[in-house]
Amino acid sequence: AMKPGGQYEGLLECKEEGLIDHIVFSSHQPGSEIKHILEDGKMEGVLLGINILNFPYRWDGVMAAYQRGFGVVAMNPLFGGAIPTHEKELSFLASEGETPTEAALRFLISCPQISVVLNGFTTRKHIDMACRVADEALPFTDADLEKIRKKIGDNMNLACTGCGYCDNCPQNIPVPSYMQLYNEKQIFNSSDKEMKEKSYLWGITESNGARANECIECGQCEEACTQHLPIIERLKEIASWENK
Template sequence: MRYRPYGRTGKNISIIAAGCMRLKTPQTERDVQEAAQVLLHAYGKGVNFFDTAPIYCGDRSEEIVGVAIRHMKPGTYYVSTKCDEADAEGFRRGLERSLDRLGLDRIHFFHIWCLMTPAQWEERKKKGAVRAAVRAKEEGLIEHLVFSSHMSGEETAAVIAEGLFDGVTLGFNATNFPFRRKALQAASRAGLGVVTMNPLAGGLIPNHPQQFDFIRGRGDPDVVTAALRFNLSHSAVTSALVGFRRQDDVDGALAALDGFTPKSNEEIVQLEQRLEQKFNGLCTGCGYCLPCPADVSIPKLMDAYNMLILEGQPQAVLDRLHWQWSLDKADAGRCTACGECEEKCTQHLPIIERLNQIKAL
């Protein structure tokens, strides 16, 4: 395993981090133990950063992580969790609940969670969540205050510039890097750690190996490896989150590090240019556009629209709707153009326009 400094914190974390959202949702105590074993397998391979949150895995991910870290030596692992409450009291309750579930006296990295817009950031400040977070850090309940962002690079950079945080977690991959590039640059200048989520674009890259084959370089055995290496070749990136469900997922992700040499800046620029030319605005299926007031299945329809970008064939969109999602293009016709989805979209995609295109196929 390789490690990188997490900004200016003095901590070195594994360049592959354990994303604890995709662990099997437990139905029994045995399921909890089995999920914890996946994390212990990763720990045994050198992974020392475990990212969890409330609501993950049926609201039991923090519990699973808590079970796993009881078997880890103190000082050899770091836990990252989150709270999206806007007011001070709600934030404090969320923090105390996480401490209890994890069995910790102090959380290593605690997030102001899921900033979608600058207005949300202002709301967290106005209603007291940020004040409560700073107070908790002063009390020793939080070691490092960080935030997660789904905003644009420019908007994320503005939050970084306020100087409150030690790190940021953001979506960064071979399909959305132009949208987040300025955030990486700002984090690097400010000395913040950067953990990237969605390095495989929510499954978009491994599900289209032929279309993404061009990102493979010398020594890249497959597009999944190439995508992870693209991510980790950016010097501003401290670690890439990979969601683990089984022990095989751990081994597969770590295999990407075998023989890994970061790409040069020139190679990265050339690859980014090819990506920008080939793809523009792919939906990564994060689902933040939901719920839709008109009950439109937006992520499924946008997934199908990706086929138009990837393959250029309208029939591929209809086939994807039918065979993958059991939907018809008429589903797009329920859109009332209210605009709620576009306000919430982490990629700022023209969803309404795309729904109209699907309806007209």
């Protein structure tokens, strides 16, 4: 994209012609890598996967953009649905009188460093809730954030952001669903038995694609992964749960 005659030069031409105002990029990388890209001086904003569970590992990138006056667009604010799905386990995120889902939205909406929060909705109720949170959003205190940091530990740095680029496995293995399942192992430290029982929550059934142990280690999914996650090794671990 950055080579002579590549996409970046095309974007520069579009900017000169007034077709676009800014050149920005999307990233699922850690904050340090996002910061490095911004320091190069070619980009003017960023769309990144950030939420209340992984913010310690993205914050350097957020601040690098904010300090330059660039826009920061937050995607995946509810961690691919994991937060509303596991509100009981994630109750530590919320203040009195709010749900973990509301807390997750409040965290991003109240951050002055975040320009826009992209959130998906399926019902009018979801829209009303998000609007209410936006109207009432109070920022988290430093003490609140430190408590959350201690709870989430280091595993969230290596959690899949759910971009889905690893889909279309030649063996028909539902890799994105398996990676979301693996996230739960990291977040909740569940037993192998619990993980096996949770498979259906992510649409992983006997009739829906191949099993994890049918991976042929072709590497297609890892080549597509924007986070460079060890997907093959994770599938092997998941296969060990399924075989018990």
